Amino acid sequence: MSSPQTASPTFRAALPSRLEIRDIISTYEEGDHRLTALDGLTLTVGVGEFVALVGPSGSGKSTLLDIVSGLLTPDSGDVLLDGEATTAAQRLGRSAYMQQRDLLLPWRTTVGNAGLGLEAAGTRRDEAERRARAELWRFGLEGFDAVYPAQLSGGMRQRAAFLRTLLPHKNLMLLDEPFGALDALTRAELQAWLAALWEQERSSVLLVTHDVEEAVFLADRVLVLTPRPGRLAHELTVSLPRPRTRAMLASPEFVRDRAALLTALGVLDDPAP
Ligand SMILES: Nc1ncnc2c1ncn2[C@@H]1O[C@H](COP(=O)(O)OP(=O)(O)OP(=O)(O)O)[C@@H](O)[C@H]1O
Ligand SMILES: [Mg+2]
Incomplete structure (x- = not known):
C-alpha cells in the first residue's frame, strides 16, 4: 500500500x-x-x-x-x-465529517464516490472527479478510479471514504x-x-x-x-x-x-x- x-x-x-x-x-x-x-x-x-x-x-x-x-x-x-x-x-x-456508517454509493465508481464531498459543496461532477483522480495515489487507490465499491477491499473502501471526506479541504x-x-x-x-x-x-x-x-x-x-x-x-x-x-x-x-x-x-x- x-x-x-x-x-x-x-x-x-x-x-x-x-x-x-x-x-x-x-x-x-x-x-x-x-x-x-x-x-x-x-x-x-x-x-x-x-x-x-x-x-x-x-x-x-x-x-x-x-x-x-x-x-x-x-x-x-x-x-x-x-x-x-x-x-x-x-x-x-x-468540517470534514466521516460518519460512523459512511457507506460508499454502490453505483458510483471510486472517483465518483470520492468526488461526492466536493459535489455537495457545489463543484461540478466532472471537476470533482478530476480532482479526486489526481489524489488517488496518496490514498493507495491508483488504478482503481473506474471500479465500483464492491470490487474494492475493505481497506480500499475506507481510504476512498477518507478521500471523499478530505477532498473539500476543511480545517x-x-x-x-x-x-x-x-x-x-x-x-x-x-x-x-x-x-x-x-x-x-x-x-x-x-x-x-x-x-x-x-x-x-x-x-x-x-x-x-x-x-x-x-x-x-x-x-x-x-x-x-x-x-x-x-x-x-x-x-x-x-x-x-x-x-x-x-x-x-x-x-x-x-x-x-
Ligand atoms: N436518532 C436518535 N434517536 C433516538 N435516540 C438516539 C438517536 N441517536 C442516538 N440515540 C441514543 O443516544 C445515545 C447516544 O448515542 P450515540 O450514537 O451518540 O452513542 P455512541 O457513543 O456513538 O455509541 P457507539 O459507540 O455505539 O457508536 C444512545 O443511547 C442512543 O440510543
Ligand atoms: Mg457512535
Whole structure:
C-alpha cells in the first residue's frame, strides 16, 4: 500500500481551526420521555491538535460529532469555531465529517464516490472527479478510479471514504470509528497511513474510537467519556513523541498510557506500575 508522500498544494491550503464545546446537553425523544445522550460536555480541540474520544457504546460520541458538524442542534451549550459561537446551521459544511456508517454509493465508481464531498459543496461532477483522480495515489487507490465499491477491499473502501471526506479541504476533521469495520492488520496499516497523512496536513482532528491503542497511537490527547449520559471522565496527554511509529506500541510510555485509559474506562482495576 502506498503511504502519503509529498503533500499536494491543494491539500496544503487547509488552515487548521480551533473547536470549543461548552456545557453541551443533548437529548433525544424516546416515546414519552427524553433520553439524555450528553449531559454537560465540555472539551477543546486546539489548532492542529489530534484529539481522540473514547467511551462506552451509547455515551454520545456520534451525537457529539453530529452536533459539531451542524447536523444536530443540542438542547443547550455552545460550540465555538475559532473562538466564535456558532449555530448548527452556521457549522454545516465547515468540517470534514466521516460518519460512523459512511457507506460508499454502490453505483458510483471510486472517483465518483470520492468526488461526492466536493459535489455537495457545489463543484461540478466532472471537476470533482478530476480532482479526486489526481489524489488517488496518496490514498493507495491508483488504478482503481473506474471500479465500483464492491470490487474494492475493505481497506480500499475506507481510504476512498477518507478521500471523499478530505477532498473539500476543511480545517477540522471529525472521524467516527473510521477503522471500526476492518480486520486488525488492515486497521494497523490504515492507522499508520492516517498518522503519516496527519503529519502532512496538521489539521485539527476529533477522532471517535473504541480502540484504546488506536487512540494512543494517533492522538495528542485522549478524552474518555462516562457511560450515557456522556460527560468527561478522564483526560490523558499522550507521552509518545512524533512522528509516531508502530515500534512505539511496545514502549513503556505506550503501555502506561494504554493502562491509564483502560483504568479510566473501568476495564483495568489499577494502572500498570
Ligand atoms: N436518532 C436518535 N434517536 C433516538 N435516540 C438516539 C438517536 N441517536 C442516538 N440515540 C441514543 O443516544 C445515545 C447516544 O448515542 P450515540 O450514537 O451518540 O452513542 P455512541 O457513543 O456513538 O455509541 P457507539 O459507540 O455505539 O457508536 C444512545 O443511547 C442512543 O440510543
Ligand atoms: Mg457512535
